[in-house]
Amino acid sequence: MKLTHFIGSVSIVLFASHAAAKVHIVNQGLSEKEVLGAQNGWCSALVNISAIHKDKGVKHARKLAKEVIDAAYGYQMGAVLFKPTLTVVPQTFRPTSDGALSYFVGGDKKYPNDKGFALMGWTKCEVDNDSVFIAGNSASTIGKVHFTAPDGSVTSVDKSWVFVKDDAGDIRIVLHHSSLEYKG
Amino acid sequence: MKLTHFIGSVSIVLFASHAAAKVHIVNQGLSEKEVLGAQNGWCSALVNISAIHKDKGVKHARKLAKEVIDAAYGYQMGAVLFKPTLTVVPQTFRPTSDGALSYFVGGDKKYPNDKGFALMGWTKCEVDNDSVFIAGNSASTIGKVHFTAPDGSVTSVDKSWVFVKDDAGDIRIVLHHSSLEYKG
Amino acid sequence: MKLTHFIGSVSIVLFASHAAAKVHIVNQGLSEKEVLGAQNGWCSALVNISAIHKDKGVKHARKLAKEVIDAAYGYQMGAVLFKPTLTVVPQTFRPTSDGALSYFVGGDKKYPNDKGFALMGWTKCEVDNDSVFIAGNSASTIGKVHFTAPDGSVTSVDKSWVFVKDDAGDIRIVLHHSSLEYKG
Amino acid sequence: MKLTHFIGSVSIVLFASHAAAKVHIVNQGLSEKEVLGAQNGWCSALVNISAIHKDKGVKHARKLAKEVIDAAYGYQMGAVLFKPTLTVVPQTFRPTSDGALSYFVGGDKKYPNDKGFALMGWTKCEVDNDSVFIAGNSASTIGKVHFTAPDGSVTSVDKSWVFVKDDAGDIRIVLHHSSLEYKG
Numbered sequence: 108m109k110l111t112h113f114i115g116s117v118s119i120v121l122f123a124s125h126a127a128a129k130v131h132i133v134n135q136g137l138s139e140k141e142v143l144g145a146q147n148g149w150c151s152a153l154v155n156i157s158a159i160h161k162d163k164g165v166k167h168a169r170k171l172a173k174e175v176i177d178a179a180y181g182y183q184m185g186a187v188l189f190k191p192t193l194t195v196v197p198q199t200f201r202p203t204s205d206g207a208l209s210y211f212v213g214g215d216k217k218y219p220n221d222k223g224f225a226l227m228g229w230t231k232c233e234v235d236n237d238s239v240f241i242a243g244n245s246a247s248t249i250g251k252v253h254f255t256a257p258d259g260s261v262t263s264v265d266k267s268w269v270f271v272k273d274d275a276g277d278i279r280i281v282l283h284h285s286s287l288e289y290k291g
Numbered sequence: 292m293k294l295t296h297f298i299g300s301v302s303i304v305l306f307a308s309h310a311a312a313k314v315h316i317v318n319q320g321l322s323e324k325e326v327l328g329a330q331n332g333w334c335s336a337l338v339n340i341s342a343i344h345k346d347k348g349v350k351h352a353r354k355l356a357k358e359v360i361d362a363a364y365g366y367q368m369g370a371v372l373f374k375p376t377l378t379v380v381p382q383t384f385r386p387t388s389d390g391a392l393s394y395f396v397g398g399d400k401k402y403p404n405d406k407g408f409a410l411m412g413w414t415k416c417e418v419d420n421d422s423v424f425i426a427g428n429s430a431s432t433i434g435k436v437h438f439t440a441p442d443g444s445v446t447s448v449d450k451s452w453v454f455v456k457d458d459a460g461d462i463r464i465v466l467h468h469s470s471l472e473y474k475g
Numbered sequence: 476m477k478l479t480h481f482i483g484s485v486s487i488v489l490f491a492s493h494a495a496a497k498v499h500i501v502n503q504g505l506s507e508k509e510v511l512g513a514q515n516g517w518c519s520a521l522v523n524i525s526a527i528h529k530d531k532g533v534k535h536a537r538k539l540a541k542e543v544i545d546a547a548y549g550y551q552m553g554a555v556l557f558k559p560t561l562t563v564v565p566q567t568f569r570p571t572s573d574g575a576l577s578y579f580v581g582g583d584k585k586y587p588n589d590k591g592f593a594l595m596g597w598t599k600c601e602v603d604n605d606s607v608f609i610a611g612n613s614a615s616t617i618g619k620v621h622f623t624a625p626d627g628s629v630t631s632v633d634k635s636w637v638f639v640k641d642d643a644g645d646i647r648i649v650l651h652h653s654s655l656e657y658k659g
Numbered sequence: 660m661k662l663t664h665f666i667g668s669v670s671i672v673l674f675a676s677h678a679a680a681k682v683h684i685v686n687q688g689l690s691e692k693e694v695l696g697a698q699n700g701w702c703s704a705l706v707n708i709s710a711i712h713k714d715k716g717v718k719h720a721r722k723l724a725k726e727v728i729d730a731a732y733g734y735q736m737g738a739v740l741f742k743p744t745l746t747v748v749p750q751t752f753r754p755t756s757d758g759a760l761s762y763f764v765g766g767d768k769k770y771p772n773d774k775g776f777a778l779m780g781w782t783k784c785e786v787d788n789d790s791v792f793i794a795g796n797s798a799s800t801i802g803k804v805h806f807t808a809p810d811g812s813v814t815s816v817d818k819s820w821v822f823v824k825d826d827a828g829d830i831r832i833v834l835h836h837s838s839l840e841y842k843g
Contacts, residue, residue: 130434131422131738131754133833135823136320184826186683188606188617190633195659199633200605200617202683220659237568238315238556240637240649243428243456244796245610247637247650249556249568250314265558265567267635267652269608269615271687272427274736274826281608281685282615284635286654291563291588315554315570317649319639368642370499372790372801374817379843383817384789384801386499404843421752422740424821424833428612429794431821431834433740433752449742449751451819451836453792453799455503458552458642465501465792466799468819470838475747475772498802499790504688606683611796611824618682640795 135272137246145270145278150232156225172211172225176204181279188282192264195220231255245271263288319456321430329454329462334416340409356395356409360388365463372466376448379404415439429455503640505614513638513646518600524593540579540593544572549647556650560632563588599623613639631656687824689798697822697830702784708777724763724777728756733831740834744816747772783807797823815840
């Protein structure tokens with residue numbers, strides 16, 4: 108039985124004569140809309156990096172990628188649980204931001220196998236969620252993400268994200284696990 | 292800088308050809324609307340108990356009060372942090388549900404000073420929030436609550452609540468601190 | 476600057492003459508130890524199912540697998556974000572418990588490609604975390620899990636988990652993403 | 660049934676040959692120990708302000724009080740749900756930090772009734788919890804706090820706190836409700 112069950116014939120007006128506008132609200136929770144917006148933002152950022160790479164070269168792509176990582180991931184919280192799609196042992200995971208940057212734009216001798224995932228000319232990126240679990244101050248998603256290449260072909264990956272909201276109210280990725288589909 | 296900053300000219304449609312309706316959503320977070328609804332529900336329940344007491348007597352009032360406490364407080368989680376307005380040492384706090392029931396409807400020899408706050412004939416109960424802080428899976432509120440007595444007089448108390456959402460998705464009070472106004 | 480900075484020469488004894496034992500504690504948070512225990516429990520359960528399958532047959536293995544899923548995953552919360560290692564399109568994700576059961580022990584016509592991952596005779600299962608992020612009421616992990624087959628060969632997978640604690644205080648898996656290593 | 664139930668005869672060693680020391684840990688949860696430490700820190704800070712006021716005057720007391728408020732409360736998150744013991748209508752609540760500072764050390768024309776609670780010469784401050792509820796990323800406490808005055812007399816108040824951990828890992832008060840005991 109819910110508490111709201113008791114709201115019945117004896118109607119109670121909330122905030123009646125009191126100015127609701129003056130109530131101070133701090134909301135550190137994550138709404139479904141915010142989660143979907145963050146996923147959309149990640150896809151947009153990837154396509155933007157690919158576009159800038161094509162138009163202005165790798166230097167500008169690297170600069171934008173760094174801005175995206177600083178804005179979108181939670182590296183300043185201590186570590187990010189990041190397993191990109193195409194990394195190999197022994198550098199499968201990228202707990203530091205330089206490892207993330209290398210994955211997206213390559214060019215870092217410390218990560219010799221990284222070719223730059225964001226430099227592959229993606230023209231479209233589409234989020235296709237299977238399930239979303241909002242735990243309150245964190246939210247998890249799982250599903251497919253579909254990437255369209257310059258030749259129009261589509262690559263689908265399985266992707267999990269965990270998001271949290273930081274003190275400034277911005278959403279940050281704290282877990283990102285991406286993998287190619289198993290083909291049986 | 293927010294992640295959504297990157298949603299720009301390269302527009303990305305989320306869930307485009309994929310049926311959003313099929314996405315499984317579990318949301319254990321607390322929205323502002325749910326918090327205000329729970330506060331409203333508490334006030335309604337109090338007025339309802341007073342009305343039933345007047346119409347049908349204390350037995351029915353006690354039965355309803357027990358239902359309200361079971362539905363609205365988190366006693367089944369282990370303990371509730373409850374400091375009612377009119378309790379005295381050494382029974383100031385009511386960490387168990389029988390202590391809460393006694394406060395609202397009296398009649399329990401273990402709590403000899405309880406007269407039954409919900410039996411005082413309240414005809415109106417109004418929530419007047421100063422501030423709300425939503426931490427995600429819990430939410431705190433502070434403000435005045437104004438109670439109208441049968442003679443039309445209004446008593447205002449200072450009241451804090453902390454709410455959580457249980458596994459069934461129902462909102463429960465885990466902290467409730469109420470106190471008479473300090474008059475200087 | 477931390478609040479505890481102010482604990483200095485003017486020493487204050489907490490709970491001095493007051494019996495700390497009487498304080499009511501409800502703790503819905505997840506400790507690092509609890510997270511590691513849950514991971515260990517998952518590995519143990521998998522090896523146990525393999526052992527029972529070998530000793531007593533698939534019927535007993537199925538019964539145990541069902542118990543494990545009911546105890547370890549959060550299906551009763553609405554859905555689990557589960558991408559097992561060896562599932563294929565269009566049944567990549569298993570948001571319902573029957574999909575999880577089929578993955579572990581097979582034998583369900585609705586999931587024709589499932590062969591039963593827990594029936595493969597695993598003799599050892601080892602968790603090898605890269606990073607752990609505890610958000611309070613939820614905790615995320617990412618890393619390798621190493622499975623030893625009957626012939627002694629080891630298969631390593633990349634695995635992410637998100638855990639929450641339910642109202643009863645038990646830890647449950649709400650996200651589980653497992654994938655074979657990318658080989659370049 | 661708990662997941663750890665399955666850890667049985669088939670013993671699994673976690674982190675066996677893999678160096679646990681290399682695991683990246685981010686913990687934004689609140690432990691019981693951290694909560695008690697924060698309460699203790701608040702009491703210590705109050706006694707320290709009283710001591711500095713006596714030794715060096717109100718100017719130094721004000722400076723320390725400001726440092727304490729900035730370190731201990733969550734005003735930078737947007738608002739704090741603060742109902743001090745001795746405030747009166749219409750300034751009962753102190754959602755902004757200048758209102759908190761005025762309460763503790765007085766001397767602000769905007770708050771004419773504030774005399775400076777921390778200037779009253781408190782020589783001892785003792786936390787006496789009734790109940791603690793840890794929701795994960797937030798924690799609530801309720802109980803008595805006992806203040807010893809210069810003449811040795813003790814004043815007991817009923818006090819609730821809600822704490823959260825900020826991005827830097829420091830604990831902050833987001834709700835503080837204090838009230839004189841009801842005497843019947």
